[in-house]
Amino acid sequence: MLYYLIFLISLFVDPGANAHDHYVSITTVNMNKHSQKIELTVQLTAHDIEYYFEKEKNIHLHLGTEKENPNSDQVLAKYIQNHLTFSSNKKPIQLKYLGKEIKLDETLWLYFEGDLPKSILSINIKNDILIQVFENQQNILHLEGIYKESYTFNGLFKEHTFYKE
Numbered sequence: 063m064l065y066y067l068i069f070l071i072s073l074f075v076d077p078g079a080n081a082h083d084h085y086v087s088i089t090t091v092n093m094n095k096h097s098q099k100i101e102l103t104v105q106l107t108a109h110d111i112e113y114y115f116e117k118e119k120n121i122h123l124h125l126g127t128e129k130e131n132p133n134s135d136q137v138l139a140k141y142i143q144n145h146l147t148f149s150s151n152k153k154p155i156q157l158k159y160l161g162k163e164i165k166l167d168e169t170l171w172l173y174f175e176g177d178l179p180k181s182i183l184s185i186n187i188k189n190d191i192l193i194q195v196f197e198n199q200q201n202i203l204h205l206e207g208i209y210k211e212s213y214t215f216n217g218l219f220k221e222h223t224f225y226k227e
Contacts, residue, residue: 085110085196089146089189093178093207100155102174104142106191108164111138114195126164138162142172147188150179182208186223189215 085107092101108125115121115137123134131137139159148155160173189201193216201215205224213222 083198085192085199087189087191087199087201089201089203091148091187091203091205091207093182093185093205093209095178095208098178098180100148100157100176100178102146102157102172102176104146104172104174104191106170106172108168108170110192110196111141111170114192115141118195125170135159135162138170138172139174142174142191145189145191148176149186150182150184152186153179155179178208182226184223184225185209186221187213187215188221190220191215193217193220 088105090103090105094101112123112125115123121131121137123131123137125134143157143159146157148157155176155178157174157176160175162173163171165171185205187203189203191201192199193201197217199216202212203215204212209224209226211224213224215222
């Protein structure tokens with residue numbers, strides 16, 4: 063009877079569904095006025111971004127494995143550069159991809175940097191990382207250095223402007 067019940071339940075479970083309900087990225091942005099650089103660390107769950115690329119682009123990344131896609135750095139960099147954008151004084155800040163790390167807990171760390179303008183009156187940030195695939199996605203952003211603020215982006219709030227006090 064128990065096996066029959068398990069069988070019935072398994073008919074209604076989607077084996078391709080992700081196993082968690084919370085989808086979060088954490089981005090730390092250091093606005094270093096001494097080096098005139100903006101330094102970014104983007105932290106994601108590796109299987110979430112892999113799911114996006116498999117479902118939407120039919121690209122299998124296999125991050126952190128022997129079968130890792132040789133183009134994974136380019137694919138990830140382009141995705142983040144298109145979905146996490148910065149502008150200051152109405153001029154875009156170009157981000158350069160520095161590299162990635164994959165931790166044992168499946169956390170993917172991506173590193174970027176860009177040049178800061180000499181005078182910053184405001185900074186506008188658009189962050190819609192994985193929002194198009196996970197409706198519960200939340201993208202937490204911490205600003206350090208010139209600004210010391212945090213903001214959470216989601217499906218309703220994909221863009222925010224921070225003003226210098």
